[in-house]
Amino acid sequence: GLDVTRTVLALNRLKDQLNDARIVAPFDGVIMQISLIEGKQIQGYRPVMIVADPTELEISADLQDSEMSELAEGMEVEVEFLNRPGETVKGVIRRLPYPYGGGGRSEGVEDEDKSVRITLTGVDLREAGYEIGDRVRLTAELERSENTLWLPPQAVRTFEGRSFVVVQDGGAQRRVDVRLGIQAADRVEILDGVTEGQVVIAP
Structure with missing residues (x-):
């Protein structure tokens, strides 16, 4: 009767509210960063989180300004994983934060990340057995001098x-x-x- 209809309508409204409050990622992955603060108003259509595909890993490094001023996007680096001493692979600096590189010039959630991003060349991190959270040592060649004292x-x-x-x-x-x-x-x-x-x- 009428009560059943009202109950169904109320249930549908609750389902719609639940669906409106749900955030669905465009692909399977892991949430790496959230730029939401409880109680703080946010702008519509502004990205609020970073979802990463764990099958496509890269390296994140937090460096001092004095270190980043010596680097450039596209520069090659040597990467040594601390859990595999002596084993090194090659990488390339993909992203430096503003003003040292192209990151941080807009209000996207990725641009609030001030880390340096490095991608490895010729190595699949997952296939090689590396995982999220592994620590590395990075070496960038800034200058070279041969036969020096x-x-x-x-x-x-x-x-x-x-x-x-x-x-x-x-x-x-x-x-x-x-x-x-x-x-x-x-x-x-x-x-x-x-x-x-x-x-x-x-x-």
């Missing part, structure tokens, strides 16, 4: 803007000013000041 960073000392080393000179030690070239985490290029064969004393 270098010292470990701890052997080079600085004082009032001066760079110098302490060398063994017979039975004595003396300070020698040096001019530095390329500097990396594990070695520093010496352009002038000491020569090959001299004994340098570390602190």
Whole structure:
């Protein structure tokens, strides 16, 4: 009767409300990022989350501004997975955040992500056994110098803007000013000041 009809209509309205509140992804995947805050108003048609296809993985790195300023989109990097020491693969920087690259210039949810994105070349991460959450070490070649003289960073000392080393000179030690070239985490290029064969004393 009439009550049954009203009940059916009310049920249909509830179903419509439920369907309107449901978000359906265009493909199977994993939610990687949500830009929603409870109680905060959002604009219509603005992306609110990132859904990733776990069969197409890439690397995300959070870097300092000083590091990103040395990089460029399209630059090659060497990737070493920490759970497989010594095993390296090649990658390419796909995306740098604004102002270092093309990311972050609009209001899309992806552009709120300030990480650097790297894709691997010639390697299928899933087939190779890598998974979401694996940690990596990235190496980007910024400069190259062949047949150069270098010292470990701890052997080079600085004082009032001066760079110098302490060398063994017979039975004595003396300070020698040096001019530095390329500097990396594990070695520093010496352009002038000491020569090959001299004994340098570390602190």
